[in-house]
Amino acid sequence: MRRAIVAAAFALLAFGGPAAADDYPSHPITMVVPFSAGGPTDALARILGKFMESKLGKSIVIENVTGAAGSIGVARVVHAAPDGYTVSIGHLGTHVANGAVYKLGYDLLTDLEPVVLLPSNPMIIVTKNAVPAKSLKELVDWIKAKPVPPTAGTAGAGSGSHIAGIYLENLTGVKLQFVPYRGTAPAMNDLIAGQIDLMVDQLSNSIAQVRAGTIRGYAVTDTARAQSAPDIPTADEAGLKGFHMTLWSGLWVPKGTPKDIVAKLNAAAVAAMNDPGVRKQLENQGLQVPPADKLSPEALGTWQKAEIAKWWPMIKAAHVEVK
Ligand code: MLT
Secondary structure, rough: HHHHHHHHHHHHHOHHHHHHHOOOOOOOOEEEEEEOOOOOOHOOOHHHHHHHHHOOOOOOEEOOOOOOHHHHHHHHHHOOOOOOOEEEEEHHHHHHHHHOOEEEEOOOOEEEEEEEEEEEEEEEEEEEOOOOOHHHHHHHHHHOOOOOOOEEEEEEOOHHHHHHHHHHHHHHHHOOOOEEEHHHHHHHHHHHHHOOOOOEEEEHHHHHHHHOEEEEEEEEEOOOOOOOOOOOOOOOOOOOOOOOOOEEEEEEOOOOOOOOHHHHHHHHHHHHOOOOHHHHHHHHOOEOOHHHHHHOHHHHHHHHHHHHHHHHHHHHHOOOOOO
16 A cells, blocks of 8 residues: 555656646747737737747747737636646736726636736827827827817727826826727727827837837826937926826736746746847837846735735726726
8 A cells, every 4th residue: 555655656756747847848838918919018928938938948839819908818827727838928907907997707816826027118198190289288288179089099998008098087187088909009000090099008019100100109108218219208298297107017827836837937037038139129119127126926926916006996996997
């Protein structure tokens, strides 16, 4: 009997059950991007994922699972096996705001393990080129003078672009008519084509179009100008004091994923953010890498909790309607 138990224990050790970190990863990892391909979350996943592959020695397959402001893609990871092969990339919208907007069927803090905080970027107020306003003040006046609220593209109720739009409404007293998309990539296409009026978008998504002159940029929601867009004033400089919002991103895995697997993913992502070539690509899009002391899994958990406490009251007070 004793022999059988010892043999079973050895067998378990040898095959490691579902969670042996020694041979992790032994096959490709799926990173679930909860928004459309070509948008800011997708771009970040692809830049970091490419470098992480070289560290981990296996491919990282990007899967775009879109809808409901990213909450469907996050659910896909929550319900995946806790073995490190399904990773959630998300941000302030998906992993904070969505909990205040939707009945998610999962708990953002207790059903996922934090892996690492990823780069952040401010938001930028952008419009289609046909909008006549030449400054943020003129834009606010233009919105106020319109008989019906202008259309503002978002990645869904509770997404980063939506929260930023509500924040703009709260600070200026304007009213916007939000138009939900499956990500800000398709919203951007419609903005360039003049199908919608404006967006409060992540700088990383808008910067190339502002530089190319296909849309108009008015102000960034940071305390200092972005190095990647030095001509665009901060909201403070443009007369809208206190419009500060930085959209941070992160990686998570299902609850119960072994700590050593979390540590391997964390180390690969940190190495990616420290690589000079990767950093250059990130900075060119206006993304800022978090400081070294914010890069542990525990630091992301603490940060996420603090962000929930900060943002949920404002989002709940705005009575965000889910259509
Ligand atoms: C995206 O990748 O489409 C964005 O992160 C969406 C958003 O939250 O605004």
